[in-house]
Amino acid sequence: MTRWLAKFIYFKILGWKFTGNVNMSKNTVKKAVIIAAPHTSWHDFYIAILLRKIIGVKTNFIAKKELFVGPLGWYLKKLGGAPIDRAVASNTVETIAEYYKKNDEYRIALAPEGTRKKVDKWRTGFYHIAKAANVPILMFTLDFKNKENKISQPFYLTDDMDADIKNMMQFYKNAVGKVPKYS
Numbered sequence: 299m300t301r302w303l304a305k306f307i308y309f310k311i312l313g314w315k316f317t318g319n320v321n322m323s324k325n326t327v328k329k330a331v332i333i334a335a336p337h338t339s340w341h342d343f344y345i346a347i348l349l350r351k352i353i354g355v356k357t358n359f360i361a362k363k364e365l366f367v368g369p370l371g372w373y374l375k376k377l378g379g380a381p382i383d384r385a386v387a388s389n390t391v392e393t394i395a396e397y398y399k400k401n402d403e404y405r406i407a408l409a410p411e412g413t414r415k416k417v418d419k420w421r422t423g424f425y426h427i428a429k430a431a432n433v434p435i436l437m438f439t440l441d442f443k444n445k446e447n448k449i450s451q452p453f454y455l456t457d458d459m460d461a462d463i464k465n466m467m468q469f470y471k472n473a474v475g476k477v478p479k480y481s
Contacts, residue, residue, distance in 0.1 A: 316438075331436070366381040
């Protein structure tokens, strides 16, 4: 998909906007963990893909291995996806952290909830990946109420995971997902 087509769909057809760190480009943050929330619907995926194309920032993602079959699997891999087997205990954090070491530019986008349902507590894999790779976290909202993706400045982790996550959750406090009851 070309950039002008992504812009046309995102801005004109869907009526979305993005705010915050709008100057984020592949030249400013070459390595980061990107977290997107609230993740409540499959619609989040194409919004994120359109935004990625508009901004011009290459990102990768992981998804459950069951999605990576047939033509859909080929397409997801082409978009930068990698399958993850959530049923098998593996060193996913260390495996992903290695990608950062092997590449001059690498960003992975994750949903901190780890599901599209409402959760009381975020999963912490994204945090441990950022810590192991020594990279910042970029946050962006999937706010369907306001049709807005708000992008944060890079957030550098401290040694206090609870305080860091509490701080990051504040960034999302007013965002409403596609399915509001899961936000």
